[in-house]
Amino acid sequence: MPGVDDPKTVTAALDMAGLDALIAALAERGYRVIGPMVADDAVVYDEIASSADLPAGVGDEQDGGRYRLRARGDGALFGYTVAPQGWKRLLHPPRQKMFAARRQDGGFAILPPEPAAAPMAFLGVRACELAAIGIQSRVFGDEAAGDPGYRGRLARSFVVAVECAEAGGTCFCASMGTGPQVEAGFDIRLVELAGHDRHVFLADAGSAKGAEMLSGLNAPPAPEADRAEARRRVSAAAGAMGRTMPAATARRLGEHAEHRRWADIGKRCLSCGNCTMVCPTCFCTTVEDVTDLKGEHAERWRTWDSCFSIDFSYIHGGAIRNEVRSRYRQWITHKLSAWHEQFGTSGCVGCGRCITWCPVGIDITEEVQAIHADGKGR
Numbered sequence: 001m002p003g004v005d006d007p008k009t010v011t012a013a014l015d016m017a018g019l020d021a022l023i024a025a026l027a028e029r030g031y032r033v034i035g036p037m038v039a040d041d042a043v044v045y046d047e048i049a050s051s052a053d054l055p056a057g058v059g060d061e062q063d064g065g066r067y068r069l070r071a072r073g074d075g076a077l078f079g080y081t082v083a084p085q086g087w088k089r090l091l092h093p094p095r096q097k098m099f100a101a102r103r104q105d106g107g108f109a110i111l112p113p114e115p116a117a118a119p120m121a122f123l124g125v126r127a128c129e130l131a132a133i134g135i136q137s138r139v140f141g142d143e144a145a146g147d148p149g150y151r152g153r154l155a156r157s158f159v160v161a162v163e164c165a166e167a168g169g170t171c172f173c174a175s176m177g178t179g180p181q182v183e184a185g186f187d188i189r190l191v192e193l194a195g196h197d198r199h200v201f202l203a204d205a206g207s208a209k210g211a212e213m214l215s216g217l218n219a220p221p222a223p224e225a226d227r228a229e230a231r232r233r234v235s236a237a238a239g240a241m242g243r244t245m246p247a248a249t250a251r252r253l254g255e256h257a258e259h260r261r262w263a264d265i266g267k268r269c270l271s272c273g274n275c276t277m278v279c280p281t282c283f284c285t286t287v288e289d290v291t292d293l294k295g296e297h298a299e300r301w302r303t304w305d306s307c308f309s310i311d312f313s314y315i316h317g318g319a320i321r322n323e324v325r326s327r328y329r330q331w332i333t334h335k336l337s338a339w340h341e342q343f344g345t346s347g348c349v350g351c352g353r354c355i356t357w358c359p360v361g362i363d364i365t366e367e368v369q370a371i372h373a374d375g376k377g378r
């Protein structure tokens with residue numbers, strides 16, 4: 001994929017007015033522009049109107065069970081790493097109405113579906129998050145068993161990716177091969193260079209609609225010195241990650257179903273499901289039917305579910321994963337091992353969210369390394 005690492009590609013240099021022109025152009029084309037902002041002491045992805053809504057000078061500190069915002073001391077707009085909730089919330093909503101029906105002529109009539117929402121433009125998608133969108137596209141892409149709603153939302157969206165110039169405290173995308181370089185799946189890719197004397201965004205296109213959008217902004221080409229600095233910063237971020245996933249051995253987790261480490265994790269894990277809620281690839285759902293008191297109107301809703309809930313493994317008569325260790329083993333073994341057989345890829349992109357948002361700081365990289373270091377460990 002061409003970009004700032006390809007000397008033949010013309011990379012544009014957007015200043016702050018250029019970034020605002022991009023946001024305005026997306027809105028003019030009918031996109032609901034979603035970007036990062038600060039709310040409730042966290043970075044969240046929500047609707048923005050201009051660069052003034054972005055988290056200027058905000059960084060984050062992330063570690064096992066710990067998340068704090070910090071002042072960076074510069075005006076960087078994309079100086080945090082990943083937000084607690086990823087883009088999954090927008091493409092695969094936590095709660096979604098499947099259909100509604102009303103009683104009619106002794107039976108039920110299915111009501112017409114609600115009109116599709118406005119297409120979305122995502123501003124600030126990280127490399128690991130793009131990889132996660134690609135993985136969920138495989139899950140939902142199956143014609144027979146997939147989700148046409150997901151496919152439609154993604155097909156109508158516009159993706160502005162931003163490469164990470166710094167590694168987050170719990171990131172390990174470099175060892176998963178999913179970042180921090182953004183290589184595919186974007187319409188426009190940005191690298192932010194924020195300093196005391198200047199603030200620019202190097203921009204290049206990854207699709208025809210991205211190229212058309214960029215050419216309309218009439219931004220000047222980026223000088224080679226800026227391109228080299230962007231390459232240096234992204235490469236430094238790749239080398240600064242404090243965690244590593246042994247991806248090849250993680251794939252063999254299924255060989256360790258009886259390892260004693262599962263019992264140890266079971267004592268620490270609260271089975272709260274946080275890790276599955278923040279994971280950008282977890283996709284499991286359940287279905288609820290609701291009716292009004294008279295039974296005249298009924299709706300079917302799909303909501304996120306978690307393999308950490310006791311009901312998730314309920315099969316006529318009882319749950320088959322009664323112990324917490326079984327639920328953790330199911331989650332991590334599916335994600336890192338069985339996912340390969342099912343979808344041809346790992347289910348983990350190394351975003352680190354499950355480590356940051358685990359209330360007791362259970363670290364997926366540490367658990368895999370401990371299990372493999374200890375062999376079968378029975």
Ligand code: SF4
Nearest residue numbers: 279348349351352354
């Ligand atoms: S398993 Fe953890 S690190 Fe991997 S993609 Fe999910 S939340 Fe991110």
Ligand code: SF4
Nearest residue numbers: 269270272273275358
């Ligand atoms: S591993 Fe952590 S986040 Fe996941 S269910 Fe257990 S306690 Fe909750």
